[in-house]
């Protein structure tokens with residue numbers, strides 16, 4: 001499977017999001033760069049609203065992610081509960 | 090009406106559907122082909138616009154909310170940067186030349202993207218893609234403006250940026266990025282989407298922004314880093330739009346495949362040629378390097394683009410053929426580009442220099458197969474000559490490629506000692522190309538590319554002197570006249586970094602902060 | 607090493623970009639609106655002609671019959687560049703959200719008199735299609751007009767109208783559920799009252815002259831529709847019948863029109879002041895599109911106004927004429 005990734009700005013807002021992503025995608029690899037954190041995963045990466053909400057202790061709309069998003073790779077599917085990046089091949 | 094209508098909360102997808110495509114209707118007072126006149130001439134066949142899948146489902150209320158938050162943050166950083174003389178925090182004043190290159194070469198393209206997406210966002214008969222395109226049009230004017238606002242502060246203290254709009258429409262090397270976007274916006278709406286939405290945004294934008302913005306972060310430029318990352322935060326939406334467009338077109342009709350494949354081939358190459366500027370910025374212009382051009386190409390194109398094309402293989406799309414030649418060029422591109430600008434530093438709006446010893450060591454390490462063998466000796470020779478007072482400025486105008494408009498400085502694929510020339514005879518004239526790919530692009534649409542406004546041809550035809558110039562007078566200095574036409578101040582905007590006003594001012598201002606004078 | 611750079615006072619080499627200084631007549635600090643607007647559009651040495659419009663350049667002032675010596679004579683009185691625009695809208699959106707919450711949480715929708723609710727569903731909800739048409743028309747204005755000072759507000763207006771279409775959709779969802787949207791669409795497509803207006807909107811979609819389109823859509827149609835529907839029908843007539851919650855749900859539109867008409871007025875004023883030729887062309891367009899818009903709006907207004915329709919529409923037209931005359935358009 002090919003690598004999908006998402007890159008976020010490094011800041012207070014994204015720390016719990018990165019933590020949530022790692023929780024939900026245990027095989028994902030986190031790469032820190034200046035001011036940027038890039039998370040790679042094999043074939044598929046899922047970002048779950050509930051996991052983020054548990055970590056930040058408030059309700060969260062996945063569209064808020066866009067404020068701190070830098071780039072990503074893969075096909076995207078977004079619902080109220082999950083944002084998924086994936087390759088079909 | 091029943092008062093007890095079950096007001097169940099709609100899910101994101103259903104809600105978005107009533108908020109966009111539910112608004113649209115099939116016209117009956119005017120014909121579809123009159124309302125959407127540009128839909129058929131490119132040969133793309135669309136049977137059902139409703140099959141369009143909206144990737145990000147952002148309604149205007151959420152758009153305003155999130156974007157305003159981004160803008161508030163961004164302008165707070167810019168204000169602080171300006172008030173605190175943030176420009177003096179950068180590694181050294183050479184860095185600022187990347188900002189000059191960016192604002193004169195790239196920011197004006199953000200503006201064209203804004204207008205191009207307004208056009209595409211008006212012309213597609215599907216409500217989904219239309220809204221996505223218009224949102225992107227709105228984002229792109231944001232990018233153009235935030236860049237101008239961020240660079241405005243640099244312009245107050247440093248040279249080369251003071252008339253960048255004027256420069257963009259005229260200067261020889263700026264015709265490279267300008268003609269690229271002119272090419273895209275003058276193409277049909279579908280090709281525009283493949284060129285900018287897909288090839289540029291999805292395949293190549295990471296190579297433009299991630300190195301540039303991380304470069305700013307590495308070099309202490311908080312202002313640029315902030316506008317860069319802030320612009321990138323819109324990019325995820327744009328990239329997804331680009332990818333959905335390709336999938337949608339390909340799913341609609343098998344006849345679309347060869348057209349789309351040709352566009353992908355063309356625009357990957359066109360975009361790659363524009364990225365030459367980024368390659369040289371990464372390897373030569375950032376005092377503190379992030380990664381080499383070659384490494385960036387490997388991660389963001391070979392690995393990531395590879396994954397993308399593997400995914401698109403189910404539609405019959407293949408990796409663009411030019412990828413093979415690009416792979417051969419990756420050891421050479423930035424060095425050949427920097428050498429060119431080093432030569433033509435008298436006619437550019439930014440400074441060039443010979444890399445110092447440490448930087449040469451870095452280049453040797455990153456390019457073990459090419460730097461020491463082909464490029465280091467050349468640069469050491471220039472350094473020697475400059476030390477003797479013979480800084481070399483080339484004042485002869487180069488021949489340009491008719492398609493990408495870059496001077497013909499690139500070498501044969503596989504032979505870095507031989508310049509690559511290609512030519513085509515077309516209607517009484519001979520046209521010149523830097524590569525087989527640029528030649529093929531021309532041959533497919535010669536009537537388009539013969540129109541190109543080639544800066545060197547224009548200079549020779551006398552079209553690039555200030556009004557009223559008489560080139561026949563004794564002692565006429567053509568370069569000086571061209572620089573006037575560009576609104577470049579010779580001696581301040583151009584020439585070597587060593588001895589420049591930028592260098593002197595930066596040192597003096599930094600000195601004021603660290604010493605008691 | 608951290609150095610405190612704030613302590614350094616340095617004299618800038620220049621205060622703004624040269625193109626701005628040329629326009630301001632001096633090198634002095636410029637506003638973000640100026641820096642983000644003036645000369646942003648490319649003007650010279652275009653490489654190729656549009657394959658979709660080979661008779662014109664990429665940006666071409668001759669797409670319109672209006673002639674300007676300088677297209678940067680236009681100025682948006684709101685001074686909207688992207689940042690100022692989104693921040694203004696986000697604030698209005700906060701208010702709108704609070705209003706929707708207020709109406710929803712107190713179940714005020716259920717307390718609406720039946721005839722008010724019926725009027726809202728019949729009259730307001732189909733207007734979401736009109737707003738959608740305006741979104742398309744303003745996309746055209748932005749794409750094909752000349753100079754950023756004129757084209758830039760076009761994209762803001764386009765997206766505002768999409769926002770309005772979405773607010774109206776929410777009004778429908780709140781008062782009548784998803785099916786109310788379908789009913790409204792059927793009226794829009796087939797109902798006798800709506801066909802004049804739908805024809806007007808579709809006819810606008812084929813106007814090629816971006817300034818004429820600006821007149822037809824933003825000046826004539828919106829200039830009659832907003833005062834008639836939001837100021838007269840919603841804020842006066844329906845409120846008097848216990849429909850105040852409706853006015854809360856459409857506050858965005860009322861405020862928005864008050865704000866945007868300052869821009870449309872300023873634009874007309876500048877174009878008219880330029881020359882007698884412009885004045886004559888603008889007057890011709892205004893009269894032609896005003897008369898059509900007023901006729902198209904009559905049967906729609908009748909849904910709420912019944913026998914008072916003719917009088918109230920005539921009043922709105924009269925106010926409209928006064929506005930335009932004040933902008934220097936000879937009617």
Ligand SMILES: [Fe+2]
Pocket residue numbers: 199202228229232320
């Ligand atoms: Fe952009």
Ligand SMILES: [Fe+2]
Pocket residue numbers: 362490491492493494495522523524527
């Ligand atoms: Fe070329």
